[in-house]
Amino acid sequence: MLALDNVGKTYPNGVRALDGVTISVSPGEIVAIVGGSGCGKSTMLRVVSGLDQPSQGRVVLDGERIMSPHEKIGIVFQEPRLLPWLSVADNVGFGLADCPNDERRERVGRQVDRVGLADKARVWPRELSGGQAQRVALARALVTRPEVLLLDEPFSALDAFTRVDLQDHLLDLWADGKPTLLVVTHDVDESIVLADRVLVMRPRPGRIYEEIVTDLPRPRDRQSAAFDFAKRRVLAALDRSLDRSAVTDDGETRASTGAAMWW
Amino acid sequence: MWRDRRSNKHQLHPLSTQVVFPEQVMSLSLMTATAEQAATERGQGRNTLARFARPALGLILPLGLAAIWELAVRAGFSTGRLVPPPSVIFATFAELARTGELERHATATLARVGAGFGLGVVAGTVLGALTGYSGLVHRLVDPTLQALRAIPSIAWVPLFILWLGIFEASKITLIAVGVFFPVYLGVMGAVVSVDRKIVEVGRVFRLSGFAMVRRILLPAVMPAYVIALRSGLGLGWMFVVAAEFMGASEGLGFLLVDGQQLGKPAQIVAAIVAFAVLGKLTDWIIVAVATPFLRWEDAFARR
Numbered sequence: 001m002l003a004l005d006n007v008g009k010t011y012p013n014g015v016r017a018l019d020g021v022t023i024s025v026s027p028g029e030i031v032a033i034v035g036g037s038g039c040g041k042s043t044m045l046r047v048v049s050g051l052d053q054p055s056q057g058r059v060v061l062d063g064e065r066i067m068s069p070h071e072k073i074g075i076v077f078q079e080p081r082l083l084p085w086l087s088v089a090d091n092v093g094f095g096l097a098d099c100p101n102d103e104r105r106e107r108v109g110r111q112v113d114r115v116g117l118a119d120k121a122r123v124w125p126r127e128l129s130g131g132q133a134q135r136v137a138l139a140r141a142l143v144t145r146p147e148v149l150l151l152d153e154p155f156s157a158l159d160a161f162t163r164v165d166l167q168d169h170l171l172d173l174w175a176d177g178k179p180t181l182l183v184v185t186h187d188v189d190e191s192i193v194l195a196d197r198v199l200v201m202r203p204r205p206g207r208i209y210e211e212i213v214t215d216l217p218r219p220r221d222r223q224s225a226a227f228d229f230a231k232r233r234v235l236a237a238l239d240r241s242l243d244r245s246a247v248t249d250d251g252e253t254r255a256s257t258g259a260a261m262w263w
Numbered sequence: 264m265w266r267d268r269r270s271n272k273h274q275l276h277p278l279s280t281q282v283v284f285p286e287q288v289m290s291l292s293l294m295t296a297t298a299e300q301a302a303t304e305r306g307q308g309r310n311t312l313a314r315f316a317r318p319a320l321g322l323i324l325p326l327g328l329a330a331i332w333e334l335a336v337r338a339g340f341s342t343g344r345l346v347p348p349p350s351v352i353f354a355t356f357a358e359l360a361r362t363g364e365l366e367r368h369a370t371a372t373l374a375r376v377g378a379g380f381g382l383g384v385v386a387g388t389v390l391g392a393l394t395g396y397s398g399l400v401h402r403l404v405d406p407t408l409q410a411l412r413a414i415p416s417i418a419w420v421p422l423f424i425l426w427l428g429i430f431e432a433s434k435i436t437l438i439a440v441g442v443f444f445p446v447y448l449g450v451m452g453a454v455v456s457v458d459r460k461i462v463e464v465g466r467v468f469r470l471s472g473f474a475m476v477r478r479i480l481l482p483a484v485m486p487a488y489v490i491a492l493r494s495g496l497g498l499g500w501m502f503v504v505a506a507e508f509m510g511a512s513e514g515l516g517f518l519l520v521d522g523q524q525l526g527k528p529a530q531i532v533a534a535i536v537a538f539a540v541l542g543k544l545t546d547w548i549i550v551a552v553a554t555p556f557l558r559w560e561d562a563f564a565r566r
Contacts, residue, residue, distance in 0.1 A: 051466060069467050081464050085482040085559040095468045097478075126561035 001026060002048070002148050002180055006057035008205075009043050016205035017043040021057070023199065023208060027147065028178040032191035032198045034234060036242045040206020041184045045150050048182065049075045061148060074146035074179075078153045080133035082125040088112065088136050089121040095144045111143040112136075114173065131162035135169070142173060148180045156187065164222075167193050171219070188238070192230045193220055200234065202241040210237040347529040355529040356536065359518075369537055371514040372503055375431070376545075379438025380499045384492065386439070387446030391491075394447075395454025396480070405451070412444045417505055424509065434506035441502035442495040449491020453484035486560055489553040493546055500542045515541075 002025045009018035017040040025031050033041045046052040048059050050069040059066040061073065074095075082091045093099075093108040112121050115135040125133060134154060141149055154170075155163040167190055174181060185191050191198045192214055202209035214230045221227060329349045336343035343351065359365035390408070394401040419440060420433075427433035457480055465479040507516020515534045522530035 049467065051463060069469050071469065075467055077460070077463075079460065081460050083461065083464065083479070083482070084561060085485070085556075094464070094478075097468075097474075124559045124561070126559070 001062060002182075003060045004044075004048065004057065005060065007044070007047060007054045007059060008056040009040070009047055009052065010055045018047065018054070019205035019207050021206070021208055025148075025180050025182065027180055029197065030174065030181040030183065030195045032183045032185055032195035033201060034185055034188060034191050034198060034238060035201030035206075035209075036203055036238070037186070038206075039201040039203035039241075041201050042152055043206060044201075045075070045152050045182065045184050048148075049073055049150050051075075071144065072147040073150065074141035074144060074148070075150040075152065076134075076137050076141050076154045078156055080125070080130075080137040082128075082133055082136055082140075084125050087122050087124060088117060088128070091125065091136055092139045092143055094140055107143055111139045114142075114176070115139045115169070130158055131166060134158065134166060138166075138170065138173065142177075142179075145177055146179055148182065149174075151181065151183045151185075153184055153186065155190065156185070163187070163190070168219075170194065188231055188234050189222065191234060192216070192227060193222065198234050200237040200241050209241040212237060345528055347532065351529050352532045352536070355527075356533040359530070359533060365533075365537065368513050368515050368518050368534075369541065371511075372507065372516065373541065375434050375438060375506065375514065376496075376499050376503045378431075379435045379503070380442050380496060382435065382439035383442025383495060383499065384446050387443045387491075387495065388450050388488075391447040391450025392454055392476075392480075395451040396476075401451075408444075408447065412448075416441050416444075416502065420505070420509055429510050434503070434509075434511070437506045438499050438502045441498040445494040445498060446491045449487055449494070450484065453487035453491070454480060457483045482556075485553070485556055489549065489557065492549050492553075496545055496549060497542070500538065500545075504538075 004021050004023050007018060007021045008016070010016045021044060023031075033044065035041050043052065047054045048066065050059075050066045050073065053067060061070065064070075066073070082088075083094065086094065089108050089112055092112055093104050096104045096107060099107070109118075109121070112118055115138060117132060117135055117139070120128065120132065125136070128136065134157075138154075151170075155166050158166065170181075171194065181194070183191070183194055185194075195214055198212045198214060199208050200210040200212065201207065212230070212233050216224075216226055216230060332343075332346070333348045333350060335341055336348040347355075356365070359368075390404065394405050394408075416437065420437060423433040423436050427436060461483060462475070462479060465475045470478060503514070504516045504519070507514040508520060511517045515537050518534035518537075519531055522528065522534065
C-alpha cells in the first residue's frame, strides 16, 4: 500500500510545485497521472521515488516512510538513462550487484528475454533503437521485482507505433508480478489504456483536481466506444483543470520556470 | 564496417583511369560494370594494399625531404656540417646505441618522466576528483590551484633547486608539476560534467559514496581522463627537457646541451629523434591500455 499524505513540495526559488496531495494506491493497482505542463506531476513522482524530499507531508509505503530511494520502488524515466559503458545485460543487472553471480545471470537472462531483447544482451546501448533502449530501462527497473514501479512519461519520446507497442508490452510485464504502477503521462490515450484510475492534476500549485475510474475490462480495445467515453471524460477534466480564466500571465510565467527546473 | 567503405573508394580508381582513354569511351553503366569487375578481381590484394598504403601517404613528405637533403649533401651543394644529412644522423644514432650511451641517457630520462608523471597523475587525479566531487573542497582548494597554474612552471626551477638540490628530486618535482595541472583540470572538469541523469540512476539503486564513484563516476569520466593523461604526459616530456637543461650529467636533454656545446648537430638531432620515438611510444601505451575501457563510446570518430 502506497500512500501520499498531504504531500507538498516548494522549490528553493519559491515555486510551489506540489500542494496537499493525498492519495492512496492499493497493491497491483495502475494509476495514471495526467495534467498540463508544469502541474507538478513529475515532481510528485520524484518525491515518491525518494529522489526528492517533500517539503511537507509524507510518502508511506507499507508503513515505512520514504525519505530516500527505496529497494521496493523502481523508476523508469522519460529517457532510458542506460549506462553507455555497460552491455545491455549488465545494464539490466545493474541493481542486482548484491546478488550471487549465478542468480544474477539467471534473473537478468530471464528479464532480457522477457522484454524480447535476448539477441541484444551483449551489445552496447548505443546500438539500440529508442524503443529497445526504453525496454532495457523497463527490464532494469523490473528485474529487482519492485513493489511499486514509477514511470515518468516513459514512452513520450517514442514514435506512435512504438509507443502503442510498448504500452501493451508494459501491461504484459506488469502481469508477471503485478507491481503497483504510477504512470505520469500527458498522453490521454496512454492513461486510459494503462490505468485503473486516472488522476488529473491542476497546476499552480500542483494538486489533484479530479479522479476518474476507468473501469474497463482488460485487454482494452483502443477503438471501443467505452474507451472513447473514458477518454472524453479525462479530456473534459483536463480542460476544466486548465481553466484559463483563473490564470494571470504572471502565473503562467512563474509556473513554466518552475517546470524548467527539472525538465 | 569502415574498412568496407574504404575499399569502395578504392574501387573507383580504375574507373577514373579508364575515362582518360578515348578508345574506351562507352556507356556509363558498362564502364561501371567493367570497373567493378576489375575491382573484384583484384579485390583481395587491393584491400591489404589499401590498409598499408593510406598511412604510408603521410611518410612521403618527410622521407622525400630527407632524401632531397641527402642527395644535396652528396652532390656537394652543401657541406651538411650544421644540418647533417640523414645518413650522418643515422650513423650517430647507431653509434650512440652501439656504445650503450643512448640506452643510458634514454633510461635516465625515462625514469625521470616516469617518476614525475606518476606523482603528477596521482596528485592530479586525487585533487581533481575531490574538487569535482565536493563543492566545499572545490571552494577551498581550487582558487589556490588555479592561481598556481597561472605561474609558468619553469619559473619554479630556481626555487626547486634551492629547496631540493640540483639532482633528481628537483627535476622530478618540476615534471610532476607540469603533469599535475592538465590531469587535475581534466579530472575535475570531467567529474563536474558527469550527467546528473546518470548519477540519479545510481541514486535510485541506492549506491553508497564509494560504489557511486566506482560504478558511475569512474567509468563516466574515463574518456576525458585518458585525454588528460595524454596531455599530461606530453607536458611531462616537455618539462624533462627543461629539467635536464638545468644541469644533468645524463639524459637525452643532456645529449642536447652536450651536442650544442661541442658543436655536434647530429647528436642533437639524434636525441630529438629519440624524444620523438619515446614520446610517441609512451603515448601509444596509454592509448593501448585505455582502449579496452572505451569500446562503448558512441563517438563521432571511432578508431
